[in-house]
Structures are given as C-alpha cells and as structure tokens.
Amino acid sequence: MYAHYMKRKIDFVLALLGLIVLSPIYLIIIIAIKLDSKGPVLFEQVRMAQHKQAFKIYKFRTMRTDTPHNMPTHMLAHADSFITPVGKFLRKTSLDELPQLLNILKGEMSIIGPRPCLMNQKDLIVARDEYSANDVKPGLTGLAQISGRDELPIPVKAKYDGDYCQKITFVGDVKLFFETITSVLKHDGIKEGKSNTQERESIKFRRI
Template structure:
C-alpha cells in the first residue's frame, strides 16, 4: 500500500508545498544564474527512470554552455574549469537539484529513491539491475546519498540502492530525508569530478 499509493500522494503534496514555499528562493537563484553567465537558467538531461524508461531531469545550470554534453562530471579531465561561480555555490549546497521538484510533481521521480543514472551510465545501470534498483522511481535523494554520495564506487552505490529497495517504507524514507538534511549542511560526500573517492583515499 505504501510503495504503490501512499508514497506518491506524499511526494505530490510535499513537492507542491515545497515549490510554493521555495518560490522566492527560485526567483533569486534564477536571477543570479542569468547574471552570472551566458546560457539558460535550467539544465535538462536525459536520465533513466522507473523500469529503465527515459525522462529529462531538471537542474539549475551550474556549468558553462561549452561543457561536453551527456558526460558525468567525474569523467571530465578538469571539471572545475567548466563550473560557473554561481554553480560552485549551488553544487556545494545541493541547491542545483531544486528544480527536480518539477520532476516529482510530474510523477517521474520520488523524493526518496536511487539517484537517476545518465542514459549512458551502463555500468551503474547493469549493477543496479542485480538489486532491482531500476524497478522503482529514482529520487531527489536516497540511501546512497547519505552514505557517501560522490565518494562511493559504482558497486557500493548500487548495493546501497538495492538495500533501499529491500527496506523501502515510510520510516526508512524519513530516515533518508532527515539524513539528507544533515549531509547537505555538512557537505558530506561532495567531491567535484569524483566517484569512488572513498576507496581511492583508502588505497593511498
């Protein structure tokens, strides 16, 4: 009952309320992004959704318009050269993710779930298949996000996504939600251009 119906109702109500309450923040960020660099305010990118169907995710644009498209940040040789001044702040505070409230309202995403993979992230998609993590809606945040985020290797991230699928419930969602607030405030696991950084540090 929770996974099939109640979760969607909660997602819709919270995202609608959030969009209304955060509208002043949206306006300020839109103006800053527009004044800071050339290009659109919003950035959309093709991602995997539930059952590996495609949708376009929305974010505030944090990189220059000449950044290579459809490439994960960690695959860029020097990602910092492409990130705008406003973008650095937005990424550090995770405010660049706010427009995904629109994706949640549309029913393409949930508040809590595995982060949606890029259409060309075959390694992550294949690994998530092992844990049925591609069978549910991707989320704005999730269990993997509060347990390492950019520092996690693909295998570990997929395993955590699988753990979420296995234990998905209202209480577990609340744990992820409040854990995300703590992680964002502490900037835990944010490594520009990095994935698997936790393992790399351990091997040094």
C-alpha cells in the same frame, strides 16, 4: 501499502508545497544565474527513470554551455574549469537540484529513491539490475547519497540502492530525508572531477 499507494501522494503534496514555499529562493537563484553567465537558467539532461525509461531531469544550470553534456560531473577531467561562480555555490549547497520538484510533480521521480543515472552509465545500470533497483522510481535523494555519494565505487553504490529498494517504508523515508539535510550541510561525498580511483575504474570498464 506505503510504497505502492501512499508514497506517490506524499511526494506530490510535498513537492507542490516545496515549490510554493521556496518560490522566493527560486527567483533569487534565477536572477543570480542570469547575471553570472550566458545561457539558460535550467539545465535539462536525459536520465533513466523507472523500468529503464528515459526522461528529462531538471536542474539549475551550474556549468558553462560548452561542458560535455552526457557525462557525470565527478567523472570530468578539470571539472572546476567548467563550473560557474554561482554554480559552485549552488552545487555546494545542492540548491541546483531544486527544479527536480517539477520532475516529482510530473510523477517521473520520487523524493526518496535511487538517484537517476545517465542512460550511458551501463556499468551502474547493470550493477543495479542485480538488486532490481532499476524497477523503482528514482529519487531526489537516497541511501547512497547519504552514505558517500560520489565517493562510492559503483558496486557499493548499487548495493545501497538495492538495500533501499528491498525495504521501502514511511519511517525509513523520513529518516533518509532528515539525514540528507545533515549530509548537505556537511557537504559530504561531493566530488568535482575525476579521481585517480575513478580513472582506473573507467579504464577497466572500457576494456571490458
């Protein structure tokens, strides 16, 4: 009942309230981005929605306009060189994700769910298929995000996403929401740039 009927209604109400309450913060961030670097305020990128459909995700722009567009930031070599000064703060505090409240209002995302991956992240998509995690609406945050985020190997990340999708409950979503706040305050699992382990994984999947 909750997953199929109530979850969308709660998402819509909370996203709308969030946009209203946080509007002063939005304004401050917009001004800071415009003063900090050239380029648009919002960053749009094609991501994978429920049932492997494509949609445009919204974020506050945190990187230079010449940054490679369709690559996860934690997989970029020398990612720090692309991130703007204001962008470093936004990413550290996860404030760059706030525009995704618009995606939630549009029904493309949920507050809690697997993070939407890039359409070219075939290894993650295939791994999620094993758990039917691609059949659930992607979220602003999820179980994988509070369990390691960028530090997680792909099979482990997919398993966390699958564990969430197999048992979606109101109590579970509330718990994940507050655990996300704690994780953001502690800056858990945030990686900017490719680690040696990720480099080896990337080479392995390219060979496959």
